[in-house]
Amino acid sequence: MQKGEFLYEGKAKKIFRTSEPGLLLVEYKDDATAFDGRKKGTIVGKGAVNNQVSAHLFQLLEQHGIPTHFVELRGDREMLVRRARVFALEVVVRNIAAGSLSKRLGLAEGLVLPAPVVETYYKNDALHDPLINDDHIRVLNLATPDEVQAMRTMALRVNEILVAYLSNRKIRLVDFKLEFGISQDEGRLLLVDEVSPDTCRLWDQDTGEKLDKDRFRRDLGGVEEAYAEILRRLIG
Numbered sequence: 001m002q003k004g005e006f007l008y009e010g011k012a013k014k015i016f017r018t019s020e021p022g023l024l025l026v027e028y029k030d031d032a033t034a035f036d037g038r039k040k041g042t043i044v045g046k047g048a049v050n051n052q053v054s055a056h057l058f059q060l061l062e063q064h065g066i067p068t069h070f071v072e073l074r075g076d077r078e079m080l081v082r083r084a085r086v087f088a089l090e091v092v093v094r095n096i097a098a099g100s101l102s103k104r105l106g107l108a109e110g111l112v113l114p115a116p117v118v119e120t121y122y123k124n125d126a127l128h129d130p131l132i133n134d135d136h137i138r139v140l141n142l143a144t145p146d147e148v149q150a151m152r153t154m155a156l157r158v159n160e161i162l163v164a165y166l167s168n169r170k171i172r173l174v175d176f177k178l179e180f181g182i183s184q185d186e187g188r189l190l191l192v193d194e195v196s197p198d199t200c201r202l203w204d205q206d207t208g209e210k211l212d213k214d215r216f217r218r219d220l221g222g223v224e225e226a227y228a229e230i231l232r233r234l235i236g
């Protein structure tokens with residue numbers, strides 16, 4: 001398997017073709033952005049942590065029957081993934097009020113929600129990734145109603161699996177963002193992108209200490225240490 005032509009650079013990852021048309025190589029970067037790219041920085045070692053944490057959690061999810069794009073790790077900061085047609089949607093699942101939910105609904109950060117809340121956002125930089133509902137998704141032709149339902153069901157199942165797994169490691173899963181695609185070869189729904197401290201809110205179960213990208217977003221310090229701690233609790 002040869003690393004091929006550079007295809008695309010996002011805020012946190014670079015994507016390359018490979019000698020296999022159905023596979024892509026993802027390189028995780030140390031670059032960090034927040035607030036729609038208005039805040040920029042570097043989190044030393046983040047690329048390697050997010051690559052390994054994502055690989056670990058994709059494998060865990062696969063073991064529980066969730067299809068993901070993950071194929072295998074390629075060194076410290078690279079992974080091989082299946083090619084997919086990615087929906088222009090972000091699916092957020094929340095167990096505890098925080099971030100934009102707290103702001104939008106006036107809920108105290110830390111309030112345990114009576115049941116998980118699922119939200120969809122339109123991935124569109126020019127529009128600043130707005131929150132959208134099922135009717136908006138239909139108008140914009142972003143996914144069929146069946147696909148939206150399947151993403152919602154899969155996101156809630158991912159939540160159950162991750163909550164149980166992380167709580168055994170003394171981590172509360174506050175909320176997280178998922179992306180989905182349709183695999184090029186089999187046309188089935190796949191979990192894509194990453195599952196990492198960049199895309200999840202993770203609080204220490206005992207102290208409530210934030211062990212995720214909010215340390216960078218909110219200038220809390222100890223950013224690298226938090227990422228390293230998540231890697232340690234998950235992989236040892």
Ligand code: TMP
Pocket residue numbers: 092098099100101175176177198199200201
């Ligand atoms: P929010 O409270 O800012 O809407 O974030 C909800 C979750 O989604 C949180 O775990 C962080 C994650 N997230 C991303 O992964 N990418 C993003 O661009 C945003 C805004 C949030």
Ligand code: ASP
Pocket residue numbers: 011032033034035036037038198213217
């Ligand atoms: N990564 C996103 C951005 O740069 C937002 C975030 O994660 O807070 O806009």
